[in-house]
Amino acid sequence: MSDVDWSKRSLWSLHHHAASDTLWLHADERNDEQTNLWTLDLRSGALAQVTQHDYVYGLGFSPDDTQVAYLPRSGTKAPFRSCLRVMDVTTRASREVVCDTQALRFTWADIRWAPDASEVYFQAQVDGDRNRVQLVAVDLTAAKPVVRVLTDPRQPRTDASPLEGWVDGDGLLFTANDDGFGNLHSYSRKTRQVRQLTRFTEDLSSARLVDTGVFAVHRSPMGSTLALVDPRSGKILGEQAQRGKADVIDGHGARVMWTQEAPDLVFEANLATLAPSDGKAAGLSNQRVISLPAALSAQIVQCRAEAVKIPTFDRVNGKPRELHAFVLRPIHPLADRSKQLALVESFYGGENSYSTFDHIMCAAGLTVVSASVRGSDGFGKAFMALNDRDLGGDEIVDLFHVARWTERNLGLTPRQIGVYGGSHGGYATMRALTFPPTTNDRNDSYPFGFGLSHAGFSDIKSFHDQCNIPDWVVLESGDPAVPADLARMRDRSPLSHVDRLQAPLLLTHGANDWRVPVGESRAFADKARALGKPVTYVEFAGQGHHIEGLSLQRKLYQTRFDFLMSVARPSTHARRHQHPRHRELTCPCDDLLTDRRRNESRGPPFHR
Numbered sequence: 001m002s003d004v005d006w007s008k009r010s011l012w013s014l015h016h017h018a019a020s021d022t023l024w025l026h027a028d029e030r031n032d033e034q035t036n037l038w039t040l041d042l043r044s045g046a047l048a049q050v051t052q053h054d055y056v057y058g059l060g061f062s063p064d065d066t067q068v069a070y071l072p073r074s075g076t077k078a079p080f081r082s083c084l085r086v087m088d089v090t091t092r093a094s095r096e097v098v099c100d101t102q103a104l105r106f107t108w109a110d111i112r113w114a115p116d117a118s119e120v121y122f123q124a125q126v127d128g129d130r131n132r133v134q135l136v137a138v139d140l141t142a143a144k145p146v147v148r149v150l151t152d153p154r155q156p157r158t159d160a161s162p163l164e165g166w167v168d169g170d171g172l173l174f175t176a177n178d179d180g181f182g183n184l185h186s187y188s189r190k191t192r193q194v195r196q197l198t199r200f201t202e203d204l205s206s207a208r209l210v211d212t213g214v215f216a217v218h219r220s221p222m223g224s225t226l227a228l229v230d231p232r233s234g235k236i237l238g239e240q241a242q243r244g245k246a247d248v249i250d251g252h253g254a255r256v257m258w259t260q261e262a263p264d265l266v267f268e269a270n271l272a273t274l275a276p277s278d279g280k281a282a283g284l285s286n287q288r289v290i291s292l293p294a295a296l297s298a299q300i301v302q303c304r305a306e307a308v309k310i311p312t313f314d315r316v317n318g319k320p321r322e323l324h325a326f327v328l329r330p331i332h333p334l335a336d337r338s339k340q341l342a343l344v345e346s347f348y349g350g351e352n353s354y355s356t357f358d359h360i361m362c363a364a365g366l367t368v369v370s371a372s373v374r375g376s377d378g379f380g381k382a383f384m385a386l387n388d389r390d391l392g393g394d395e396i397v398d399l400f401h402v403a404r405w406t407e408r409n410l411g412l413t414p415r416q417i418g419v420y421g422g423s424h425g426g427y428a429t430m431r432a433l434t435f436p437p438t439t440n441d442r443n444d445s446y447p448f449g450f451g452l453s454h455a456g457f458s459d460i461k462s463f464h465d466q467c468n469i470p471d472w473v474v475l476e477s478g479d480p481a482v483p484a485d486l487a488r489m490r491d492r493s494p495l496s497h498v499d500r501l502q503a504p505l506l507l508t509h510g511a512n513d514w515r516v517p518v519g520e521s522r523a524f525a526d527k528a529r530a531l532g533k534p535v536t537y538v539e540f541a542g543q544g545h546h547i548e549g550l551s552l553q554r555k556l557y558q559t560r561f562d563f564l565m566s567v568a569r570p571s572t573h574a575r576r577h578q579h580p581r582h583r584e585l586t587c588p589c590d591d592l593l594t595d596r597r598r599n600e601s602r603g604p605p606f607h608r
Contacts, residue, residue: 001023001040001042001045002040002045002047003045004047005549006548007548007549007550007552008030008031008542008548008549009027009028009029009030009031010027010028010031010033010035010544011025011026011027012026012027012035013025013026013059014026015059015061017039017061017065017089018065019065020041020089021041021042021043022039022040022041022042023039023040023042024037024038024039024050024059024061024068025037025038025039025040026038026056026058026059029049030512030542031510031512031542031543031544031545031548032512032514032544033055033468033514033515033544033545034054034055034514035055035056036049036050036051036052036053036056037049037050037051037056037059037068037070038050050087050092051070051072051087051094053072053073053074054072054073054074054075054076055072055073055080055468056070056071056072056073057070057071057072057073057082057106057107057108057109058070058071058108058109058110058111058122059071059110059111060110060111060112060113060120060122061089061113062113062117063113063115063117064117065089066088066089066090067086067087067088067089067117068086068087068089069084069085069086069087069097069111069113069120070084070085070087070111071083071084071085071106071107071109071111071122072085073106076468077465077466077470078470078471079102081099081100082099082100082105082106082107083096083097083098083099083100083106084096084097084098084099084106084120084122084138085097086120086140097138097140097145098138098145098146098147100124100147102127102128103126103127104124104125104126104134104136104147104149105124105125105126105127105128105471106122106124107123107124107125107133107471109122109123109124109161110122110161110162112162112163112164112172114166114189115166115169117140118139118140118141119137119138119139119140119189120137120138120140121135121136121137121150121162121172121174121187122135122136122162123135123136123159123160123161123162124136124147125471126153128471128474129471129475130158130471130472130475131156131157131158131385131388131475132153132156132157133157133158133159133160133176134149134150134151134153134157134160135149135150135151135160135162135174135176135187135194136148136149136150137150150187150192150194151176151178151194152178152194155178156381157176157177157178157381158177158381158384159175159176159177159182160174160175160176161174161175161176162174163175163207163208163209163214164208164209165208165209166209167186167209167231167232168232170188170189170190171186171187171188171189171231171232172186172187172189173185173186173197173207173209173214173231174186174187175204175207177203177380177381178196179196179199180380180381180382181200181201181202181203181204181380181381182200182203182204182205182218183196183197183198183199183200183204184196184197184198184204184207184214184216184229184234185197186231195234196234197229197231197233197234198216198218198229198234198236200218200227201380202218202219202220202225203218203219203220203377203378203380204216204217204218205217205218205219205224205247206247206248206249207229207248208248208250208251208256209231209251210251210252210253210254210255210256210274211253211254211274212228212254212274212275213228213229213230213231213237213274214228214229214230214231215227215228215229215248215251215256215258215272215274215284216228216229216248217246217247217248217258219245219246219352219378220324220378220379221245221324221350221351221352221372221376221378221379222307222324222352223241223242223243223244223352224241224242224243224244224245224246224260224352225239225240225241225242226239226240226241226242226246226248226258226284227239227240228274228284238284240284242260243260243262244260244261244262244263244265244352244353245260245261245262245351245352245353246258246259246260247259249269254273254274254275255271255272255273255274256271256272256274256284257269257270257271257272257289258270258272261353261354262305262352262353262354263303263305263326263328263352263353263354263355263358264301264303264304264305264354265301265354266292266297266300266301266354267290267291267292267354268288268290268291269288269289269290269291270286270287270288270289271286271287271289272284272285272286272287273285273286273287300359301331301354301359302330302331302332302359302360302362302363303328303329303330303331303358303359303362303368304328304329304330304331305326305327305328306326306327306328306329307324307325307326308325308326308327309322309323309324309325310322310323310325310371310401310402310405311323311401311405312397312398312401312402313394313397313398313401313442313444314394323350323371323372323373323374323398323401323402324350324371324372324379325349325350325369325370325371325372325402326349326350326352326368326369326370326371327367327368327369327370327409328358328359328361328362328367328368328369328370329362329367330361330362330363330364330365330366330367331362332365333365333367334365337411339365339568339569340365340366340367340410340412340416341365341366341367341412341416341417341418341449341564341567341568342366342367342368342369342406342410342412342416342417342418343361343366343367343368343369343417343418343419343420343452344369344371344399344402344403344406344417344418344419344420344448345368345369345370345371345419345420345421345425346373346399346419346420346421346425346426346428346429346432347373347375347376347395347421347424347425347428348372348376348377348424348425349369349370349371349372349373349376350370350371350372350376350378351370351372351378355368355370358370360557364561364564366564367410369402369405369406371398371399371402373395373398373399373402374386374387374394374395374398375387375388375395375476387476388475388476389475389476389477389478389485390440390476391427391460391473391476391477391492392427392428392431392435392439392460392477392492392493393439393440393492394440394442395428396428396431396432396435396439397439397440397442397444399419399428399432399446400432400444400445400446403417403419403446403448404446413449414446414447414448414449415449416449417448417449418448418449418450418451418452418503418567419432419433419448419450419451419452420451420452420453420454421452421453421454421456422453422454422455422456423454423455423456423515423516423545424456425453425454425456426453426454426455426456426457426507426516426521427453427456427457427458427494428456429451429452429453429456429505430451430453430456430458430494430505430524431492431494432446432448432451433448433451433494433500433501433502433503433505434494434497434498434500434501435497435500436491436497436500439491439492447502447503448503449503449504449567450503450504450505450506450563450564450567451503451504451505451506452505452506452508452560452563453505453506453507453508453521454507454508454509455508455509455510455513455515455516455521455545455546456494456507456509456516456520456521457516457517457520458493458494458495458520458521458523458524459493459494459495459496459520459523460473460477460489460490460492460493461480461486461489461490461493462519462520462523463516463517463520464477464480464489465480466517466519467514467515467516467517468514468515469515477489477492494524495523495524495527498524498527498528498531498533499531499533501528501531501533501534501535502533502534503534504534504535504536504563504566504567505528505533505534505535505536506535506536506537506538506559506560506563507521507524507525507535507536507537507538508521508537508538508539508540508547508556508559508560509521509522509537509539509540510539510540510542510543510544510545510546510547511539511540511541511542511543512541512542512543512544513543513544513545514544514545515544515545516545518539521537521539522537522539525537536563538559540552540555540556
């Protein structure tokens with residue numbers, strides 16, 4: 001459809017505008033996350049930029065596709081100013097409708113329109129607090145439009161996402177986690193009342209309104225359930241359990257398309273036809289429409305996945321808290337046990353999905369232990385909030401317990417166990433290798449043998465000041481304007497404790513990263529080198545928060561394997577660097593690199 005190299009830019013979403021046969025894209029130009037609206041003409045392949053803003057949070061098209069509402073943000077540093085704008089799709093003329101205030105901040109949101117196009121609905125944050133998200137409405141016909149809050153502002157919630165479509169022309173469905181888990185709610189335009197429809201004790205991850213009801217998926221990292229829900233009463237009309245991570249991605253009439261993956265299942269797409277249900281199988285007649293050939297799957301599935309529970313340091317209802325984890329062992333392990341290595345994922349682990357990184361590691365003979373430490377999503381609002389204002393604290397202590405479990409159950413020494421992660425996980429990796437044992441009075445640490453950090457931040461305060469998600473930093477670490485919070489941010493910064501680094505550490509970062517500025521890795525590497533610490537830093541020119549394109553991914557993985565070889569065979573480190581073509585371990589990338597991204601990569605940063 002286009003000659004544009006999308007490995008060099010970010011693409012967040014697309015909408016097909018049927019009348020003009022164009023795609024409307026939510027994308028940037030240079031992997032710099034300066035997202036705007038673009039159009040791609042499907043007949044000529046011409047790509048054109050439609051808006052010129054510092055950042056566009058989200059968008060939504062009117063029912064007749066003649067207008068698009070969007071949320072542009074002004075400014076590259078907080079405090080930002082964001083406004084709701086509406087554009088005529090044909091003339092491209094736009095108008096500013098209403099702007100946010102400190103009391104109610106606009107943020108990442110899909111915008112839904114009323115059936116008569118008189119109102120739009122989206123989510124906003126009270127005082128910029130990610131734990132106080134509200135569903136709001138704006139009357140586009142008002143002489144002086146205002147933002148009207150529809151949900152209870154006293155109720156903590158982290159999500160209020162409206163679905164497409166309307167029930168009887170009056171009911172707007174949305175997902176929210178008021179009771180601690182993502183559930184289905186409805187808002188009536190006539191009565192202005194909000195009702196909770198479902199009471200799932202797992203997060204509702206996705207849903208679509210179709211003729212036969214709401215086809216929804218509720219799941220945790222331990223498995224998924226397909227459900228057909230009556231959109232008026234909330235009655236469950238049928239359910240069907242599925243292994244792995246399922247999600248519904250589209251629906252129309254009586255048909256829905258849903259996807260599935262798992263740690264040992266790359267991807268499947270299914271087309272289901274819904275019928276009146278007997279209450280046993282979600283009323284679906286399913287047809288698999290996309291899957292990999294068995295021979296190809298056998299090439300790129302290189303791990304044996306096992307779900308386990310790992311006890312950590314605190315107790316819940318008198319019993320040790322257990323962390324959900326997947327242990328991914330190589331199908332073909334290394335024969336020499338002294339050369340075997342294990343990688344502990346620092347954040348966000350435990351996901352019930354296929355990971356290219358994990359399987360490339362398994363193909364090279366390494367074991368990956370991926371655990372959902374506190375603060376991870378998938379286990380409800382309370383578990384996700386356990387690390388609020390405790391960034392770099394007990395979430396790191398959880399990693400130490402995962403490492404000790406790995407040592408005991410895999411029969412490895414600490415030298416053979418490393419820690420790795422990207423973004424928040426990159427920070428957590430640096431933090432785990434420089435952790436002061438006195439943090440939170442836990443008197444705990446672990447002598448990891450090595451670490452791999454990608455696109456991590458090393459100074460929380462500087463990250464807050466430069467990044468485009470300062471509200472996330474305030475939620476996780478505190479407000480730098482408060483002296484006590486600032487002191488904790490300084491103490492929890494890996495850059496403040498580089499002198500504690502003992503294990504070899506590989507840092508990788510894209511030079512054009514706007515999510516986590518590249519200076520965060522540069523500063524840590526410079527200070528570590530000045531102190532004579534074992535750090536290796538590799539920067540990727542022109543790349544953003546993720547390394548895109550096969551050639552650069554090959555370079556990234558070979559960089560990692562060169563580093564891991566120096567860990568596995570430290571005595572040959574110098575010789576290998578003198579002869580870079582002589583490698584005992586090379587990147588098994590040809591069949592494995594598929595550029596599969598986790599949730600963090602295209603949604604609101606850091607899941608929150």
